[in-house]
Amino acid sequence: MIVMKFGGSSVANRKQIEKVLAIVRGRAGRTPLVVSSAHKGMTDALLSGAREAARGVYAPERVIERQAAIARDLGCDDALLAPFYEEISALYRGLSLVRELSLRSLDYAASFGERMAVRVIADFFTREGLPAQAFDVWDLGFLTDAAFGSARPLPGYEAAMQRAVRERVPAGVVPVVTGFVGKTEAGDITTVGRNGSDLTATLVGAAIAAEEVEIWSDTDGVMTADPSVVKKARSISEMRFDEAAELAYFGSRVLHPSTLVPAMQKNIPVRVLNTNRPEHPGTVIREAAPPSELSATSIAYKEGQLAVTIRSTRMFGAAGFLGEAFQALGRHEVVVDMIATSEVSVSFTTDRREPLDRALPDLERLGEVRVEAGKTLMVVVGRRLAAQAGLGAAILQAVADAGVNVEMVSYGMKSISLTMLVADKDVGAASAVLHERLFERA
Template sequence: MIVMKFGGSSVESRAQIEKVLHIVRARLARRPVVVSSAHKGMTDALINAAKAAATGRFDPSVPVNKQRAVAESLGCAPDLLAPFYEEIADLLRGISLVKELSPRSLDYIASFGERMAVRCIADFFARSGVPARAYDVWDLGFITDANFGRARPLPGFDARIKAMFAERVPEGIVPIVTGFVGRNEAGEITTVGRNGSDLTATLVAAGLGAEEAQIWSDTDGVMTADPSVVKTARNIPTMRFEEAAELAFFGSRVLHPSTLLPAMEKGIPVRVLNTNRPDHPGTVIDFDTDAASPAVTCIAYRERQVVLKISSTRMFGEVGFLAQVLAVLARHEVVIDVITTSEVSVSMTTDDLGKLSRALPELEQFGACEVLPNRTTLVIVGQGMPRQKGVAAQVLDAMAQAGVNVEMLSYATGSVNLSMVIEDAHVASAVGVLHHSLFEKAR
């Protein structure tokens, strides 16, 4: 059995869904379970309509017309999705009346994209000769906690999905399952977080004990840098889980940050593939050590970060200074990513200026606090980095060539990533020069 996740770009239109049909049809012998995202742009359209409703403007036309256009192009009967259109309108009307949009209502409205997409894709598949049936993932046991916007399945999911899958998915039928969404024990709809269909796919793959989880997107697998920024980016044939996890965490949209954990736990390889070029082998992510792997595998970055710098002579020789600072940050739920220290200052990055601002009054007891917004964490990832001399020199040289000031630099011994903090305004030039230096120059 394989789990195949198709992202929004793969199910954007009839032309794309026809590609998905051919890809799935060619793999029927491997007993595919399809996990689908909403059509590209649909989740944004639903969320925007909900936000507008919360200011009193009731208008369901953008998401409903978008969905209707895809369903009509696929030849689906109008009544297939009519109840969903009505429910979306009712919900938006309710939000516009109370002018309130809770995380619970936001998940409810955002869930419609996946729920409608799987129904029209399964309907189209069935009429095209691939026996398929649509499933809301909760009907296969995906019952979550009540953390709206970042829900996770409750313990026992693996046993539940195995049992419910055996009971509800007939032999020979391709299940087309909703990504992204879930339901809590009270029956309320939740989501696992934006771009979370990748995570649904690896959770389903782990629960069912699939032989492989495939993430089908619009690039030739994972590339040495975001190909929409670096035109010369190239495919990475194999990656280790640790490398891919760093890449996902530090901002590459191609994989959701939590995607790899369920697969890592069960040792299930994850393959990233291109719906537009299905014969390309893409990228395989697993545990195999490739001793010949290059020092640097890829470049990733996360923009709109905030740097907090605390300067204090109290740090000098004092036991527990950092622990006290981190305890305050933890109490305010500030997540810290990169941290560097000297004897008189400590700098760290986070992505939540709001939470950091709430922690500031307490932090000021430790020293002078400086908050620097609009920063980017730029990360060089590579399994082979610990055993290659001169990588840091090459990286810093490239940054100097690009005229970019490196404000923080962090590398731990044996680590697979080297992180730097720069200004947001310098990202494109820094990534371009760095990619050229690390991947394009004769080395």
Template sequence: MQSKLLFGNISISMKSKRILRCRGKNAKDFFEFHSRRQKTMIVLKFGGTSLKNAEKIEQVKQIISQSLPRHPVVVVSAHSGVTDQLIELAHNALENRLSIQPIQQKHHQLLHNLHLPTTLIEDLLTELQDLLRGIQLVKELTPRTLDYVMSFGERMSSRIVAAYLSNNGIDAIPICSYEMGLLTDSNFGRAQPLPQAFENIASFLKKVSKLPVITGFLGKNLQNEITTLGRSGSDFSASIIGSAINAEEIQIWTDVNGIMSADPRVVPHAVSIEEMSFEEASELAYYGAKVIHPSTMLPAMEKNIPVRILNTYNPTHPGTLVKKHSAPSKNIAKAIASKRNILLINLVSTHMLQQYGFMAKVFEVFARHKIVLDMIATSEISVSITIDSPKNLDKAISELQQYADVHVSEGKAILCIVGEGIREHSGVAAKTFSTLANENIHVEMISQGATKINLSLLVDNDHVSKAVQALHKEFFE
């Protein structure tokens, strides 16, 4: 007698794998579930500029429609400019100026242009109004509350995009990422996913039969409080989701033709890069490339899932493909990135001289106050460290002054030259210093990582554009 697997009104022969009996709603549910579980999927993430108006959302719909044979999962940011508006509204409420009119008008106009009802988001606008009123009454805006305020952008965007798709022949459903179980730690404003988040997401999406339109940027901690993954964190969301479902590819749709050799606002003739390795892209993202979120590469790297950066405004352009290994470049470097408004911390102490444990104490202080370090350089009696945010710095300095004299300089910028060719060529540092010296640009600090695919320099904010232009001319033109 053949053994059977029973699923409601479905009976399957385990020996022949034939369906013996199948009828009713349970059968439909089973086939939708089983079919989606077996499919290879891709992740499409659309940024705010890709969703800024009705015309662009129509373009997004066309891109999704063309991708349907590859079973897409869609991740969306807030509409262009909305996150900044929400932050402004939160601070206005703190100063007793309460109004959601700018956000309401923007979204109502968008809904009108898309022929969608305003009732689609009215409950969210009411919730936002109540939250801002609470900020006004208690006169307090904590990182936790600010994350809650910022969440409304993606929550409204996912509803609007899903509704437009559904009205135009693509059966879609809006999903908040935390409803799928995207659990994070409680580092509000810069949260990281917990290990169980990946399994939660995979299990949830197996049961979704419609096209999911998922909020980027958001998660929840174990206390059920909304968290955010940092500015531009929707890229990170896409990578987390892609890793969870073992996606065939993760596509990041932006408003430029992939990753460029330099910021086109600084170097107008910068060119798009056809291919990059994960290591190269990670370095660029961390040191200022605006196209991708610094953490985006990590989940993709772990699963070896290629990431493609594409242009919503020019969808036929091949963009940039990021994968484990890329083809050798004819240039020594592949790109130059810059990161402004860096703080330089100099610690000087004779206690460092031939003593062990000093650096451990310094790092423990920064770790305790959750301060992320960028560049590090040391001598026998000094340490130079850069950070990109003053958050918690005063508390850290108070502790560091027990071990060393501490001086903080503001208004600095990191320049980063990236490319696997740097590892194979000598004289890159000499060429870099010579180029900057010819432009009378002083370099305060230099660092090269163990992978030797990047060279990082610290200069004044005022010299960034001039330095990038000069280095781009030297290495690419």
């Protein structure tokens, strides 16, 4: 069995869903399980409608008509989604009356995109001659904790999913399953995080011991750089799990940051493919990959960083100062992306303002604190970084030649990534020169 995940752009409209049908039909012999995102833009529309409702603007018809237009174009009966339209209207009505929007309500609102998408896709597949059945993922045993917005499956979900898939999916029928969402044991709908259908796919793949997980999007696999910034970016044929995980965390737009963890734990290959060019081999990500002749694997970046510096003479030759700082960050749930220290200062970055604001009073008791916004983490990932003499210097020189100032550097011993902090405005210039030096001259 294989798991095939299709993103929002892949199921945006009838033209795209026809491409998906042809791809899935071509893999029918491998017993595919399809995980689908919402149609492109639907999740944002649903959340926007919920927020408007909480401000007293009751307008469910906007999102309902958007979904209904796609369903009609696919030839679906109006009755197929009528219960969901009623449920959306009732939810928005309730929000407009209480004027309150909780994380639970946001997850509930967001869930309709996937729940409606899988039903119209399965209905369309079946009428086109490929028997399919829609499933909400919790009906196949995927129950989660109550961490709304970032839920994770409960321990033991794997056995529950194996049993449910075996007992509930008819032979010869393609299950079309909701990505992104889950449900608690109490019956509350959750989500695993924005763009989380990738994560759903690998969690399902790990549970059912899939032969492979395919992630279908609108790019030719994982690229050597963001193609919207570097026009000469090219596809990477094979890469290791650790390289892809670094890229995903540090801003690669192709994979959700947590996607690879379940696949790594069960050693299931993940293949990233292009719905619009299904003949392209894309990128296969696995535990071991053949040696590369290139110095690096890819460049990624993570914008919107806050750079924080704590300066104090108490640090000089003293034990425990960093421990106090990290305890303060931990108490207030500040997630640190990058860190560097000297004898009298420690600098770190984070991308969430609210937890940092909560932590600032505690940090200011340790020393002088400076916060700077508008920063980007640029990372070069490659398995040869630690072994090739002068490569780190060449990377820094390339950024300097682009006229970009590196404000902070992080590079762990035997690391496969070198991270630099630059200004947001310098991302394009730094990416272009780095790509030219690392990939175009090779």
